[in-house]
Amino acid sequence: MSTHNHDTPNPYHDSHRDEAQNKALAERVDKIEALLLEKGLVAQDALDKLADIYENDLGPMNGAKVVARAWVDDEYKKRLLEDATSAIAELGFSGLQGEHMVAVENTPEVHNVVVCTLCSCYPWPVLGLPPSWYKSFAYRSKVVIEPREVLKEFGTTLPDDVEVRVWDSSAEIRYLVIPERPEGTENLSETELADIVNRDSMIGVTKVAAP
C-alpha cells in the first residue's frame, strides 16, 4: 500500500481536530447527551451497548470470513453472488446497514470499487464502521470520475484493459467486494485466508497480497 498520504495534515482530514477543538466538541456533545437522557430520548445502557458492539463485535474480520469462504467453496460463492444477504447470514452476519447486501467479484477483467458519494453508506455488519478515508470528501467526490487515480493513491495500478466498476451506494443496498484470491495461497486454510483479507480490499481500493 502507498504510504505517502498517510497521516498527512490535510484541511479535509475528517478525523483531525486539535486539542482545543476536541475539548469544545466534547463539551457540546456532553450537553446534548445530558439533554437527550433527561428528556427520555435515549437510555444510557443503550448508548453503552451501541459503542461496545461497533468497537468490539463488528469489523472487517467478519467480511474476511465471507471472502475466505467464497474462495474455498464454489457453491458458497455462487450463493453469495446470487443472494449475498442470505449467504452472509449463513456465517452469522446480518443487521443494520446490511439488510440488502450485494457481493461483486473482482477478476482479471473487472475491478470493482465501492463508494457512497452522498453520505458514507457502508456495509456495517461485514466491515464495521467506515474508516476516515472512506468518509473523506476527497474519496467520495473523486472515485466516480477518476477511479484509476484514486486507486493509485492506494498503490493499486490496473492495466488499461481492465474494466473499473464504481458502485455508488445511493439506496439501502450495501456492496461487498470479493477480491481476487492471490496466487501462492493454494495451501492456506480458510482461517489463514481470512487473515490475509483486509478491509481496503473488500471496499475495492487494494488487492489482497499473498502472505
Next chain:
Amino acid sequence: MNNIHDMGGFTQFGPIPQETDEPVFHSDWERKVFAMNIASLAFLGPVDRARHAVERMNTKEYINSSYYERWLRGIEIMGKDLGYLTDEEIATGKAIQHKEMPHPPPNAEMVEGLIRGGAPATREDGRLEPVFSVGDIVLVRNLESKGHTRATNYVKGKVGVIIKFNGSHLLPDTHAHDLGDNAQPLYTVRFEAKTLWGDNVDRKDCVYIDLWEDYLEAAE
C-alpha cells in the same frame, strides 16, 4: 436538495487522507455522537430524515465539519424540527421544556435487536411490478428537488442501462419528510464514463448506481 453533500465528480479536494491503525472512534465525543444517533432513531428517525438534516447544513459549515460533527448537527437540527430541543437548551445543556414522550427510549436489548435485525427498506405493498426490464435504456429525469433525494446530480439527464431489479424499496424522497413509504421498484443502473464525464473520455470505466423508478424514464 442542491448542496455540497452531492459531491460525486469533484476532483480538487486533495489527497485522500489515509490513517494507519485507525481506531473506530478518534475521541470519546465521536463515540457518544455515534451512539446517540442510533439510539435516538426511535424518535428522530427514519434514517432518511437524519441524512436530510445533514444535507441542509450551511454549505461552508458542512465543508468545514468532520463526519461526526455533521452527525452532531443532524441531532440538533432534527431535535429542533421535531420539538424535542430548543436553541437555548442546546446552548446550555439544561432542559427547559418537557415534551410528552410517546414511549420510553429503547434500552440496550432493543438497540441490540435493531443492530442484529436491521431495518429493511423493502416493502410488500406499494408499486411492486417493475416498468423497466434488465437491458432497458433509461434516462435519469432532471427533477428539481428542494427536499431529500438520492438521485445524484452527476447522473441527472444521463442515459444508462438497467442491470438489475432489486425489488420495491421505500422512497427516501417522501419517507424523509413523513410523506409515506411510496415503495416502488429500485434498479441498479450502469453509466459509462464517457456518458457521465464527457464525449472525449476514452477510459473503460463505469459507475453503477441504485435508482428508484420515479427517477427514470424510458430512453432510446
